[in-house]
Amino acid sequence: MHDKEGIMIIFGCKHTATPILEEASGREARVHLPDFEYRELPCLGSLDPLMVLRALDEGARSVVAVGCFQGRCRHLTGSQRAKAALGHVGDVLEEVGLDRSMIGLVLGSPIDQRAMIEQLAKFATNDGGDVE
Amino acid sequence: MITGDRKPLEEIAAMVEGFERVLILGCGTCVTVCMAGGEREAEETALALRLRGRERGVSREIWYANVERQCDEEFLQEAVDHVARADVVVSLACGCGVQHMVTVFPDLIVYPGLNTTFMGVTEELGVWAERCLGCGDCVLERTGGVCPITRCSKSLLNGPCGGSADGACEVDKTIPCGWQLIIDRLEAIGQLQRLDEVLPPKDWSKSHSGGPRFRIREDVRGTDDVEEGAQ
Known part of the structure; x- marks a missing residue:
């Protein structure tokens, strides 16, 4: 099952990432970013380490989680939970000799589309990296 | 509950080196509660080993399954189809489960994926402590x-x-x-x-x-000897 070979998979918070990556402005994001697949979450706090590992198992080149600035999460702790989940995945990747920079976390604001896309582009061009 | 820690993935990878079909079998009771060897950890282990194999250009079938309790034969029978496909099983149960696997499936190669640690309690979310x-x-x-x-x-x-x-x-x-x-x-x-x-x-x-201890309930154990029709 490697049908996502080489693409970047983005898990995004419905409130922060969807307006930038999926709705009207999503077209602009696709201009600036390499091929990606967007997977919406109700909150980044629901990001499960298994989701990230499954995405990599599907062949994704990298996986990035996009959500709200810490302290701005509608569900209060979503970004911290996502950070913990990604930390666990990073540990697993390191354990098997893989680079933890395959995964990343981008936090921002839904009203600052440019900054968010710039951070995502930076993550993508670095071929991953712990972007926050 | 019995607690354990998953062995380092490199150690597990070394155990299954050379096998083509690798089953990671979780246990749904104690080690699920202490988040060491349940279904989620079985899937995580399988995914990690697959990613490791892909990185090294090794092609092999690695999948996971889970049974309610590996220390009871009736539950182990639920894994028969998976076991039949596997060249080797990495059991994420405690040492009791691993040993019961090899008793129930005498021809099967079973390796431990967990270091069994202690009998304990959940002290707080994510913290388990020894008690017995x-x-x-x-x-x-x-x-x-x-x-x-x-x-x-x-x-x-x-x-x-x-x-x-x-x-x-x-x-x-x-x-x-x-x-x-x-x-x-x-x-x-x-x-x-x-x-x-x-x-x-x-x-x-x-x-x-x-040596190993046993617990025997003769009233339960002896039912096979009861003659048919006996009250």
Whole structure:
């Protein structure tokens, strides 16, 4: 099952990432970013380490989680939970000799589309990296 | 519950080196609760080993399954189809589950994916603590429900030792002194006089010292001998 070979998979918070990556402005994001697949979450706090590992198992080149600035999460702790989940995945990747920079976390604001896309582009061009 | 820690993935990878079809089998009871060897951890282990294999250009089939309890044959039978496909099984159960797997499936190669650690409780979310050594001679009724064997670093039966200070153990100051816990508890339930009793040397023959222990309920065990139609 490697049908996502080489693409970047983005898990995004419905409130922060969807307006930038999926709705009207999503077209602009696709201009600036390499091929990606967007997977919406109700909150980044629901990001499960298994989701990230499954995405990599599907062949994704990298996986990035996009959500709200810490302290701005509608569900209060979503970004911290996502950070913990990604930390666990990073540990697993390191354990098997893989680079933890395959995964990343981008936090921002839904009203600052440019900054968010710039951070995502930076993550993508670095071929991953712990972007926050 | 019985707790454990998943073995390092490199150790598991080395065990299954050379096998084509690798089943990671989780256990749905104790090690699920302590988040070490349940279905989620089985999937995570399978995914990690697959990613590792892909990175190294090794092609092999690695998948996962889960049964309710690996220490009971009736539950292990649910894994028969998976087991039949596998060249090797990495069991994420405790040592009891691994050993029962090889008893129930004598031709199967089963390796442990977990280091079984202790019998304990969930102290807080994500923290499990040892509470019982299975010594076979429980004294909790005399110690206010706090076990001196596991909670005292020296397993003293008549403590505390001279190293107890400010309620902490001298072996590790982050550990509460087991005997301080016992005294506090006995005081709280009005049984401080229990400390006047000297606990005799422990009968360790009831522990592991004499080889594997068995628990037998003859009334249950003997049902095969009951003649048909007998009341």
